Amino acid sequence: MSKRSATVYWTGFSVILALLIVAPLVLPEFWRRFVTEILIWGLLAMSSDILIGYTGMVSFGHSAFFGLGMYGAAAALLMVKPPNLWLAILYGLVGSAGIALFVAYFSTRLRDIYFAITTLIFSQIFYVIIFTWTEVTGGENGLSFRRPPLEFPGLFSVPFTSETLHWFVLAVVTASYLILRRITQSPFGMVLQSIRENEARTRAIGYAVERYKIVAVMLSGLFAGLAGVLYAIQNRFAAPDFVYFLVSGETVIFNVIGGIGTLVGPIVGAAFFLLLREAFSRFFTEFYLIPVGVIFIAMVIFMPQGLLGFMRRWLNQ
Amino acid sequence: MSSVLGILQAIPYEELLIQTLNGIVTGMILALIASGLTLIFGIMDVVNFAHGELFMFGAYMGVVVLAATGNFWLALVLATLIVALIGAALQITTLRPLLGRDPLTTILATFGISLVLQNYALWQFGPVARKIQEPFTGQFTLFYLEYPWYRILIAVLSAAIIGAFWLFLKYGTYGIWIRATTQDRVMAEAMGIPVRWVHTAVFAIGAGMAAASGVLFGPLVGVNHAMGVDWILKAFIVVVVGGMGSLGGSIAASIFISLLEAYASIWVSPAQAVIVSFVVLILTLLFRPTGLFVPTPK
Amino acid sequence: MSPDPKPMEPLVAVEDVHTYYGKSHILHGVSLHVDRGEVVGLLGRNGVGKSTTLKTIMGLVHPNRGKVLLAGKPITSLPAHKLARLGIGYVPEDRRIFRLLTVMENLRTGLDRHGVTEARKQELLDKAFAYFPVLAERRNQAGGTLSGGEQQMLAIARAMMLEPKIILLDEPTEGLMPRMVWQIRQIIDVLHREGVAILLVEQNVPLTLEASQRIYIMEKGAVRHHCPASALKLGDPVIHQYLGV
Numbered sequence: 040m041s042k043r044s045a046t047v048y049w050t051g052f053s054v055i056l057a058l059l060i061v062a063p064l065v066l067p068e069f070w071r072r073f074v075t076e077i078l079i080w081g082l083l084a085m086s087s088d089i090l091i092g093y094t095g096m097v098s099f100g101h102s103a104f105f106g107l108g109m110y111g112a113a114a115a116l117l118m119v120k121p122p123n124l125w126l127a128i129l130y131g132l133v134g135s136a137g138i139a140l141f142v143a144y145f146s147t148r149l150r151d152i153y154f155a156i157t158t159l160i161f162s163q164i165f166y167v168i169i170f171t172w173t174e175v176t177g178g179e180n181g182l183s184f185r186r187p188p189l190e191f192p193g194l195f196s197v198p199f200t201s202e203t204l205h206w207f208v209l210a211v212v213t214a215s216y217l218i219l220r221r222i223t224q225s226p227f228g229m230v231l232q233s234i235r236e237n238e239a240r241t242r243a244i245g246y247a248v249e250r251y252k253i254v255a256v257m258l259s260g261l262f263a264g265l266a267g268v269l270y271a272i273q274n275r276f277a278a279p280d281f282v283y284f285l286v287s288g289e290t291v292i293f294n295v296i297g298g299i300g301t302l303v304g305p306i307v308g309a310a311f312f313l314l315l316r317e318a319f320s321r322f323f324t325e326f327y328l329i330p331v332g333v334i335f336i337a338m339v340i341f342m343p344q345g346l347l348g349f350m351r352r353w354l355n356q
Numbered sequence: 357m358s359s360v361l362g363i364l365q366a367i368p369y370e371e372l373l374i375q376t377l378n379g380i381v382t383g384m385i386l387a388l389i390a391s392g393l394t395l396i397f398g399i400m401d402v403v404n405f406a407h408g409e410l411f412m413f414g415a416y417m418g419v420v421v422l423a424a425t426g427n428f429w430l431a432l433v434l435a436t437l438i439v440a441l442i443g444a445a446l447q448i449t450t451l452r453p454l455l456g457r458d459p460l461t462t463i464l465a466t467f468g469i470s471l472v473l474q475n476y477a478l479w480q481f482g483p484v485a486r487k488i489q490e491p492f493t494g495q496f497t498l499f500y501l502e503y504p505w506y507r508i509l510i511a512v513l514s515a516a517i518i519g520a521f522w523l524f525l526k527y528g529t530y531g532i533w534i535r536a537t538t539q540d541r542v543m544a545e546a547m548g549i550p551v552r553w554v555h556t557a558v559f560a561i562g563a564g565m566a567a568a569s570g571v572l573f574g575p576l577v578g579v580n581h582a583m584g585v586d587w588i589l590k591a592f593i594v595v596v597v598g599g600m601g602s603l604g605g606s607i608a609a610s611i612f613i614s615l616l617e618a619y620a621s622i623w624v625s626p627a628q629a630v631i632v633s634f635v636v637l638i639l640t641l642l643f644r645p646t647g648l649f650v651p652t653p654k
Numbered sequence: 655m656s657p658d659p660k661p662m663e664p665l666v667a668v669e670d671v672h673t674y675y676g677k678s679h680i681l682h683g684v685s686l687h688v689d690r691g692e693v694v695g696l697l698g699r700n701g702v703g704k705s706t707t708l709k710t711i712m713g714l715v716h717p718n719r720g721k722v723l724l725a726g727k728p729i730t731s732l733p734a735h736k737l738a739r740l741g742i743g744y745v746p747e748d749r750r751i752f753r754l755l756t757v758m759e760n761l762r763t764g765l766d767r768h769g770v771t772e773a774r775k776q777e778l779l780d781k782a783f784a785y786f787p788v789l790a791e792r793r794n795q796a797g798g799t800l801s802g803g804e805q806q807m808l809a810i811a812r813a814m815m816l817e818p819k820i821i822l823l824d825e826p827t828e829g830l831m832p833r834m835v836w837q838i839r840q841i842i843d844v845l846h847r848e849g850v851a852i853l854l855v856e857q858n859v860p861l862t863l864e865a866s867q868r869i870y871i872m873e874k875g876a877v878r879h880h881c882p883a884s885a886l887k888l889g890d891p892v893i894h895q896y897l898g899v
Contacts, residue, residue, distance in 0.1 A: 091460075152600075155403070156403065156592050157637075164631075167634075171628050288467055288471075326475050326478065328471050328472070329472055329479065336450055336468035336469065336472070339454075339464045340450065340461075343461060532759050536755060539754055540752060543752070546744040548816060550735045
């Protein structure tokens with residue numbers, strides 16, 4: 040990255056970060072939660088971008104990773120008293136990583152469409168398991184629990200407020216973004232992108248493509264699970280609705296709307312979609328998905344690079 | 357010896373028979389849905405996420421026509437035609453522009469269509485399930501139990517529709533066009549076949565088949581906006597297990613999986629019997645990823 | 655050498671066509687023409703753009719610049735299926751017969767057009783089987799079970815079912831035994847006698863010189879040499895220069 044564009048980038052980054060930090064102080068409660076939710080869904084969408092945008096693998100399985108993160112956190116918060124924040128995160132990450140490994144093992148042997156369908160089917164498998172295994176997962180009603188306090192063992196322990204929760208989420212999402220950014224720019228990330236460009240050639244050069252794919256899926260699953268943990272903490276419940284493949288579908292929508300392969304794009308896409316949904320649901324009550332769906336289809340046809348790609352070209356002119 | 361007799365006596369024969377019938381009936385409906393899906397995928401590489409919604413919309417059109425005319429058969433025919441036209445319109449407006457682009461885009465576009473169709477149905481018809489009255493009631497006795505004639509009709513009609521279509525593919529004039537386009541789209545064009553219209557026609561046929569399944573299946577359950585979702589998932593599993601693009605494979609896989617599920621439901625709840633199809637999928641992916649019924653793994 | 659001006663317009667004319675595959679500039683201003691009933695040979699090394707030229711005429715690939723005309727009318731942006739119906743037959747490199755269709759069904763893909771009576775269809779089929787008896791024998795066999803030479807026959811017969819005014823032949827003798835090559839030669843003559851124009855892309859130089867009335871030689875995406883076939887003999891330095899034989 041050239042010196043000038045690096046400066047522009049980091050300035051923009053800092054501005055946005057500052058805005059997000061200030062947000063809970065100036066916004067009313069509803070919008071405060073809204074921004075926090077955008078961040079969480081943005082994290083989920085970012086995790087999905089690793090696969091879609093960087094490795095070229097369309098996955099509909101993210102609802103499983105997200106859901107397992109959510110339920111994993113729930114497990115920690117319900118089983119271990121007193122509820123511990125870090126334990127929740129740990130359980131959630133382990134859960135989603137485990138599922139990611141399972142899914143990765145089966146799906147990475149398949150190409151393109153078959154991979155997409157298989158991830159979809161797997162995410163539905165987990166949905167059915169969670170939905171029917173009522174004794175463990177609470178079935179249809181899900182699980183509810185108390186929010187753990189923000190604690191650093193030995194230092195302090197203070198319950199979350201709406202503002203501090205937002206800042207915590209912001210910190211986690213920002214850290215995740217920076218980590219993912221670092222990874223995509225590393226040699227590993229370069230190999231992933233090479234797989235996206237031309238898998239056969241990458242294999243011919245000598246890279247163990249399947250292994251890279253498995254790692255990519257696990258990485259993606261890990262951060263998706265993290266998003267699930269954050270969601271559980273914010274909302275204090277885990278429900279099977281979030282493991283339903285619709286969530287995977289919406290994640291892919293965020294990616295496409297925002298622009299795949301940009302990491303930031305999906306967050307923008309999530310924001311755009313959620314805002315659109317909010318706006319439409321004021322006028323169309325529950326059927327907001329009809330106009331939103333039509334807009335989505337139109338974007339797939341006419342703006343395939345997503346909002347970010349569109350802005351980039353517009354700015355370059 | 358007595359233990360063998362004991363086991364033989366413990367096998368619930370009537371239940372097995374009933375479930376065999378149930379499995380075949382469900383399997384035929386699934387086969388009809390999956391055939392449309394396989395057809396569309398085989399000829400234009402489009403994974404039609406909206407296929408379940410075409411099934412659902414067919415059922416609703418059946419409800420509407422039935423309410424207006426009181427005739428089930430008219431409802432079946434008209435619903436099929438209406439949805440076929442809708443399918444053609446959808447293909448022309450949203451899928452044609454995507455020809456030649458990344459296959460991902462068609463998955464996304466059809467996913468968008470499924471969202472729109474589902475919510476449109478919810479908006480127009482409301483959340484309460486509607487009922488389609490079967491054209492005749494009446495059951496026949498099977499051992500000590502009664503089995504509805506209508507279910508047998510479903511299986512027979514579905515088989516007839518698939519059979520008729522297969523004949524059309526093999527011997528009809530335009531059947532050759534469809535088969536040629538599936539094998540080599542470019543050369544088919546060079547032979548004067550209007551490939552774009554063949555694509556539209558196939559999509560319409562697939563949509564019509566899904567709609568017919570919807571109307572046929574309607575009387576068994578309530579018709580509501582979400583009924584397509586379970587079927588699309590099963591249909592996808594069937595298509596992968598049967599070998600993507602293989603019509604015969606999809607049909608065989610449909611019946612196979614439906615039978616297994618029906619048998620499983622003797623011992624576990626229907627919601628859990630679904631796990632069977634998942635297990636079959638996983639085993640297929642592990643050992644015969646090109647499809648269970650595809651002769652030679654490539 | 656420049657082509658002689660003809661009193662009547664050519665059947666097919668390609669004017670200054672530039673075609674790209676993605677970013678690759680394959681055709682750099684190709685110009686050629688074929689008159690009614692003529693056999694024209696198109697020679698050149700591998701990769702110079704001969705096949706791409708045929709594909710451009712057939713409408714399978716659209717040029718970025720330039721025009722393609724059929725009997726004086728521009729057809730540059732028309733899709734391939736319309737051109738097939740207007741009378742352009744295409745026999746591609748590697749034949750591309752429909753492997754899962756029978757021989758009969760392969761032929762039928764060219765027969766099922768508007769305005770062709772059942773009687774005429776039967777006539778065309780009988781003609782195909784007369785010219786290619788081996789196809790008559792195998793008429794109910796799947797195309798994929800035929801040998802290389804038989805598939806080539808089928809590909810040509812299939813194009814003939816379109817009753818074309820011109821057939822684009824892309825390397826028909828490639829990989830064939832000498833006996834088959836001879837048969838192809840006969841077919842070209844027969845088609846010529848029937849008044850069907852042929853644009854023949856070939857690596858087999860002697861056959862092309864024998865069969866054609868005029869020759870174009872391409873190099874690096876453009877026509878570099880053009881003359882009557884009679885003006886070129888084997889061993890001519892021009893042939894060595896562009897073809898290396």
